Amino acid sequence: MTHRFAAASLSALALALAVPFAPALAQTAPAASAAPQATADLPTLVSQVTIPYQQFELANGLTVLVHEDRKAPIVNVTVWYNVGSKDEPEGKTGFAHLFEHLMFNGSENAPDDYFKYLAEMGATDYNGTTWFDRTNYFQTVPRPALERALWLESDRMGYLLGAVTQGKLDNQRGVVQNEKRQGDNEPGGLVFYDVLKTLFPDGHPYQHEAIGSMADLDSASMEDVKAWFTENYGPNNATLVIAGDISAEEAKPLVEKYFGTIARGPVNDPAQAPVPTLAEPVRKTFKDQVAATNVTRYWPVEGLTGKDRIALDVGASILGGLASSRLDNVLVRDEQLAVSVSSSNSSFQRIGILSVEATAKTGVDLAVLEKRMDEVVAQLIAEGPTEDEVRRAVTSNLARTIRGLEQVGGFSGKAQTLAEGEVLAGDPQFYAREFEALAKLTPADVKAALGSWMTRPAMTVVLEPGARDATYEEAASVAAEGANASERDRAAETISVSAVRPAPPIDSIAQLDFPDVERATLKNGMKVTYARRTAVPATYVSMAFNAGGAADPAGKTGLDGLTLSLFDEGTKSLSAQQIAEAGERLGATVSVGGGDDRSTFTLSALTANLAPSLDLMRQIMREPAFNPEDLERVRNQTITGLRQAMKSPQGIAQLTLTPELFGANSPYGRVPTVASVSSITRDDLIAHKDSWIRPDNGEVFVISDKPLAEIVTALNAAFGDWSAPATPKGTKQFADNMGANGNRIILVNRPNSPQSFILGSQITPVDAGDPAFVAFGSANKSLGGDFLARLNMNLRETKGWSYGVRGGAQARENAVVYSISGGVQADRTGDSLAEMLRETKEFLTIKGVTPEELERNVASDVGSLPGRFETSPAVLGAMQSNALFGRPDNYQETLASIYTAQTPATLDAIARASIDADKFVWVVVGDANVVRAQLEPLGLPIEQREMEGE
Structure with missing residues (x-):
């Protein structure tokens, strides 16, 4: 895997470290309906963040x-x-x-x-x-x-x-x-x-x-x-x-x-790579399939070990990285010139790239947006940040670090942190030097660093909606007509062994010890499901409500998502800016989101700050203001995001397929549209909240290092007196005959696409709460479930036509969908879909699960159990899934015995009862001039559509 550059800070602030302490933060809840406050001794906290090695x-x-x-x-x-x-x-x-x-x-x-x-x-x-x-x-x-x-x-x-x-x-x-x-x-x-x-x-x-x-x-x-x-x-x-x-x-x-x-x-x-300085400002404009105009300024800056790097990280956070950032507050919230902003300092060994960007609100003059963006930047450079801004930036990043302390590996765990310090800075404890610098950082340091680097000439990139006016580079193997040099003949390959080194045996199996689940009831009747994890001083509280996208009424699709987006945009007493600042001071985040079946509010908090963090969560959930001006701002952001989804290959495919698969009037088949989101009123938000986001329609899930009794006391203080409104609770109506006519192709024309994205789905008879669902997943590991599955090994590792193809089940409360998807090079679109169909048909008839595949997959499934549930968020997610699908509390600990009892015959039976190769609805997103002629020989009906216009 190679990294494609993204506007995200690479600061070691977010790296996972080991912490053997509970931070000495405030534990007293503030007065109701006030911004919760906390105090933290940053030098003490930072000095105790260690990875012994x-x-x-x-x-x-x-x-x-x-x-x-x-x-x-x-x-x-x-x-x-x-x-x-x-x-x-x-x-x-x-x-x-x-x-x-x-x-x-x-x-x-x-x-x-x-x-x-x-x-x-x-x-x-x-x-x-x-x-x-x-x-x-x-x-x-x-x-x-x-x-x-x-x-x-x-x-x-x-x-x-x-x-x-x-x-x-x-x-x-x-x-x-x-x-x-x-x-x-x-x-x-x-x-x-x-x-x-x-x-x-x-x-x-x-x-x-x-x-x-x-x-x-x-x-x-x-x-x-x-x-x-x-x-x-x-x-x-x-x-x-x-x-x-x-x-x-x-x-x-x-x-x-x-x-x-x-x-x-x-x-x-x-x-060696010196940090260059542009001789003069550079401005370039590009067009592409984007929903709104975006402007970004770039500056080359010092690298990972540069003396100003930490100050630039914090300055970028204050400018556009924090939820409370200056650009957010001015350009998005107050003046509503932009639908999104960001700023980051991406640090590499020798150099860094500091960037500031804004995506314009529809109808806003780009010159006006740029002028105000530059004024916000200039003011921060001229005046410097406040002490509170620096403290919030450091505290919020440190809290994110502490919550990531459980992971030993992954992309940013403890092993990676030590390795990065050793390889790129010559010191495994480089992270400790960074944190020491953070603890001592002053507003003057940030002001000086920004003044030194952001006053130099910048490159400005403007990305506008329109037909792509740049050409992509193509490989000679594709340019040469009929070439197929990348297909691999494994049988013809021979290797030489310079030294025989037998693989050591694996002579035992590590057992998963899933945390014991305890239960309690709050004063208002809400059920609490709890598990204790003591590796880090952090608490996670998730409140899940039986709502989600399936709760959207006909004609108001997107209502649940828009409503959820407004909860943290203002409360009875707090503005969106005050909410963001309070969370940063506490080192807490309250994330709000939903899927098809549930709408969820999740608090991630330092345990020592749990009481004020819960009070912030209480105000967000129980006292949303739904201010009209916030509604219009978030509506514009939502519509822009929806339009952008209609430009990306995956987004186009999913938005096209969903109503075709379930039916446009099914709770699962309704997708947000610009028209439906535009029609939603403030009264709709309030009615949706009162019908669905209420204590008699939700349950609480908690992971913490504190015992259940203390957690219940804290939860009751914030939510024990929350009662349901008098209005009836919402209900959902699912038809018994969900399903679509399959064996057809919808071709969405996306001109000038170097790849085609293929997505095929069908509704299965499987129930996610049934033990057969486990067997279905195990059987699918042979067809599409992982890297070694036949679809990927064929199209990626043998033919080289794709970066990856997968097939898998998406479990909803009332439906399990099986999908196959992947991006394939444009000139092999028809061939690739033909291979997807052939592999699936053969798997369901003459080439079922092999003994070798079963042995490998059982070893993988059983052996991976301890690693799958290493972190508190993983356990929290498992607890919520168990509740959604009616599984027992010890479900995860039963999986090993289920896996080891499987046979090829039992897996073949469930796969053949669940998937029908002739029931897929296929969506292909690509350049119709290139791919339609490739699809026609497949013999399936083809409906061609054009991309939705503005």
Whole structure:
């Protein structure tokens, strides 16, 4: 996987660390209907945020860090290589990322796709990524599989080249090129190539994205690949981090055993890259399939270890990163010139990119928006932030860090944090230096940093609605008519083994210990489902109401979503700005959202601040103002988002298919439209709230490090006197005959698309609360459920026509839908859909679940259970799903026995009873001039539609 640039801060503020303390924050609830307050001693908090580790180095130069965390029988294994796209020579762009793909395609002693071995270990949170500065691989495995994971990582580090074949290279070249097409196909997907070329001069290491160019990928030869591996993937150019249920004393002999024999290689000296300054401001305008005009300013700034970096992070948060940010307050809330704003400082090893952006409200003069945006920026530079702004920025980010402390691995867990510090800053404790700087940061520091960097010339990018006026780069393998160089013939491949290294056994199974569930009742009758987790001083409270999108009345689709969006936009006593500021001071977030079946309010709080955090949640839920001016502002934002969804391939497909699948009048078939959202009144919001968001229609779910009795006391203080209104509770009406005529194609014409997005769905007879649902999911792992499933292995790993294809069940309370989806290169659209149909039909008839697939999938499903429920949010989600689908409290602990009892025959039976290959409604979003002729030979009726206009 390569990173595509997104406007999100890479600050270590959000990294997951280990904290052995409960923060000394205020615990007294403020007076009712006032903004809740908290005090926090930031230097004390920051000084106690630690990741204890031990470090050693092998004779071959491999740096090893071990962090012990005994909360669950899982261990994360992470390897960071000191090489990224900035280190690529001219004409070899994309090589680091291409090689990341190849390193998942098998090594000498593990010659199959690495996802197979990860599945056999029961791995979770696994992936590999490449960006400007590094390439990394990570997986969390059950403790009994640790030795197997070390064997696997060491085999690709030291014994890879004998398994790299021309077939693999050609295939993964095609996969990467489809990954590039997938990114390019998104609205605005071509813009950032130009940003990098403008911000950085020719020859600068950061001038190209990690995905590379089609031409350079086409040119990659076996000689290039082998040279790249030899030069960059030696143990002395790598850092290994092991974090979890293990000590350094236990880890060291295992690391010696598996990595000690690997020969030392060259050490990459990361490319030096000065921070450039534009000679003068640059302005470029692009058109693409976007719903509203967006303007973004970009400045090159210091990198990860720069003296001003922390101050720039905080300044960007104050400017446009926090919910209470200045740009939000002025441009979105007060003057309503923009529907969204953001500001971020993205930090890399040598450089950073500071950006400020705004998306214009329809009808607003762009010049007016830019003038006010610049004035807000200029005022912050001239006056600096307030002490309260700095404190809120630091506190809210620190609180997010603390809530992420449970995870040992993943994209930003403890292992990744240590590895990033070691590889990019030469210090595993780099995070501690960052937090120390945060604790001491002053408004003057932020003012000086912003004044130093944001007064330099910027690049301005304007992205306007319209036909894309830039052309995307296509691969030579597609440009050459009839070419099919990327299809892989596995049977013809041979590998050489330089050293035989048998896989170590996995001699036991780690057991899931799902937290014991307790229950209570609040004074107002609301049921509380609770589980205790003590790894971090955090509490999660989720209130779920039987509403969701299915509660939308006919003609008012989008009502539930719009209503939920207004709850935190103002209360009886607090403005949206005051709500945001209060949450930031508390280190608390109240997220409001819904799916098809439930509308949910979730509080994430530092436990020591639970009382005032619950009071904030109380005011948001029980005292929403639904101010008319807020309604119009949020309505405009909602409509813009809806119009943008109608521009993206996935959004078009889903909005097209949903009413076709369920029927436009079904509660599940109603989709928001511009007309329906435009028709919603304030009275509609109030009536919806009174009918659905009420204590007799909801239940409470809690995860906390505090005992249930204390939680109930706190909940009663905020909600115990909340009573239901006199109006009747809302009801939903589902027809017994939901379903659609299948075996047809709806082709939505999206011109100039380098990929086509295919989505096919059908309603199944499966009930998500029935034990058969588990079997259905297990059977589908052979067809479409994961990376190793037949659909993905065929279209991605054999043919190279797609970056990924999946098939899976989406469970609703009253329907289970099975869908197959994926983006495919435009010239293979018809072939790809034909393969989806063939694979499905054969799976349901002559090629059911094989014994090999069953063995691998059972090992994966059983082994992954401890990792799947490592964090409190994961447990909270499981508790809510159990309630929604009527499952027992110990459901998660019964899964292992269910998996091990499965047979190919039982799985085939449930799959064949649930899916019918002739009942799919297919939606294809692509360039009709390119793909229609490809679809016609399939023999299915084709209805062609044009994209919805403005």
